[in-house]
Amino acid sequence: MLLLPFFWLLALQIQLAAALLAFPGAEGFGRNAIGGRQGSVYVVTNLDDSGTGSLRDAVSKPDRIVVFAIGGLIRIKDRVVVSKRISILGQTAPGDGITVYGNGWSFSNADDTIVRYIRFRMGKSGASGKDAITIASGSNMIFDHVSVSWGRDETFSISGSDASNITIQNSIIAQGLETHSCGGLIQTSVGNGISLFRNLYIDNKTRNPKVKGSNDFTNNVVYNWGAGGAYIAGDSDGLSEANIIGNYFVSGPSSTVAAFTRGNAQFHGYVEKNFVDSNKDGTLNGQELGVTSSNYGGLALQSRKFSYPAPSKILSATDAAKYVQRFAGASKVRDVVDTRLISELTSWGVQGQLISDENNNPMTGPGNVAGGTRATDSDADGIPDDVEKKIGSDATKNDAMADNDGNGYANVEDWANSLIPESYY
Ligand SMILES: *[C@@H]1O[C@H](CO)[C@@H](O)[C@H](O)[C@H]1NC(C)=O
Ligand SMILES: CC(=O)N[C@H]1CO[C@H](CO)[C@@H](O)[C@@H]1O
Numbered sequence: 102m103l104l105l106p107f108f109w110l111l112a113l114q115i116q117l118a119a120a121l122l123a124f125p126g127a128e129g130f131g132r133n134a135i136g137g138r139q140g141s142v143y144v145v146t147n148l149d150d151s152g153t154g155s156l157r158d159a160v161s162k163p164d165r166i167v168v169f170a171i172g173g174l175i176r177i178k179d180r181v182v183v184s185k186r187i188s189i190l191g192q193t194a195p196g197d198g199i200t201v202y203g204n205g206w207s208f209s210n211a212d213d214t215i216v217r218y219i220r221f222r223m224g225k226s227g228a229s230g231k232d233a234i235t236i237a238s239g240s241n242m243i244f245d246h247v248s249v250s251w252g253r254d255e256t257f258s259i260s261g262s263d264a265s266n267i268t269i270q271n272s273i274i275a276q277g278l279e280t281h282s283c284g285g286l287i288q289t290s291v292g293n294g295i296s297l298f299r300n301l302y303i304d305n306k307t308r309n310p311k312v313k314g315s316n317d318f319t320n321n322v323v324y325n326w327g328a329g330g331a332y333i334a335g336d337s338d339g340l341s342e343a344n345i346i347g348n349y350f351v352s353g354p355s356s357t358v359a360a361f362t363r364g365n366a367q368f369h370g371y372v373e374k375n376f377v378d379s380n381k382d383g384t385l386n387g388q389e390l391g392v393t394s395s396n397y398g399g400l401a402l403q404s405r406k407f408s409y410p411a412p413s414k415i416l417s418a419t420d421a422a423k424y425v426q427r428f429a430g431a432s433k434v435r436d437v438v439d440t441r442l443i444s445e446l447t448s449w450g451v452q453g454q455l456i457s458d459e460n461n462n463p464m465t466g467p468g469n470v471a472g473g474t475r476a477t478d479s480d481a482d483g484i485p486d487d488v489e490k491k492i493g494s495d496a497t498k499n500d501a502m503a504d505n506d507g508n509g510y511a512n513v514e515d516w517a518n519s520l521i522p523e524s525y526y
Contacts, residue, residue, distance in 0.1 A: 121509045123215045129296025131243035131268030136188030136215035140164025142501040144483045148173045168483040172196030173472040177203045183211040190517040191219030196473020197434045209237040218431045220248040232258040240265040248430035250275040258285040265293035273301045273430035289314035301429045316343040317409040320421035325353025325453035334364030334400040341368045349418040352379040353453035364400030371403040376418035381450030437468030
């Protein structure tokens, strides 16, 4: 007789667990990714390419929350392949945070992954024909405040008909290397949703992004696209259903074509209050793009918004541009690369270029990434002694994965979440 209520309670608990946001401020289709919360904490203690204490080792097994005792530049030779249910909490790194440089990453099948505040810079020495970030399949992933650049094929690419429930928010996707020079494919099928909120696509010739399937593209900024176009509306026989809301398309020196291209009757788009600034005059002074199919690359305009999990606050295109300027990418500390990209953006049409080698002018490589000071962590649970008391955990006990305040997040997540503001100002 007592069993039934028990199972009800259990069912309720499972529902509550499923509804917990990946972190405060997580939005869109990937907002409920659980990351490594059911597993253990892994502290990255060195900048080595592999071996105990390295980032590559940290993500090689599932169910881990990865935090950083050090900051700096991690040079990788081979691509990094991420396991399921991993949280990479880059905001925990001291100094200037973490940049990974030299090759790309695969998150294919890395279901339930959470990635925050880290820079993925592939570069010329990376594997030919590969992306800086690839997702070929998998579901429930969220990327927040990541800076991705210098892909040899695509830069950030999701391409697979079963990839689903993925969010990329508050991120910078930059400088796909020529000759391909692509922002990325964001391609699934209808019913498998991807959210792109408040990202900056900059200095990519084409695919900023190229979209198929169920897609919510809200409050992004696309700057200095090249001859291939900015938003590529499918270019395919397959059905697509997209919201395109409050985005700003700002032409730069490389931009010679319209923002939207290659739509057709199969690409169903709900569009609202998107702005274009094509005069390259050094001021952000664009106009709302008139709602005609031809202005939107020939896509099939829809009168009703698709009911996708929207941002809690939809900004005007102008406010989206201000937001991206201040906060996009791994913005806890902006590195020299993102600083330059943002200065190109805020030239509002004057600066910017496509690049083929990140070591040449004007980028001259990934720059210096200060390591910072390693905090004392007596119980080696990843949480520095001086914050354990503040978050209600014990500095003498490995209790990173406990949930002392009962808010659903592990103690180590409470610490990580406290290091940065929620995603809105
Ligand atoms: C994606 O999210 C929806 C809504 O939460 C859910 O019903 C569906 O099962 C999820 N898909 C996968 C593959 O997890
Ligand atoms: C913005 C841009 O296009 N950046 C590079 C992207 O690719 C084009 C063409 O490859 C390059 O000319 C651009 O410099």
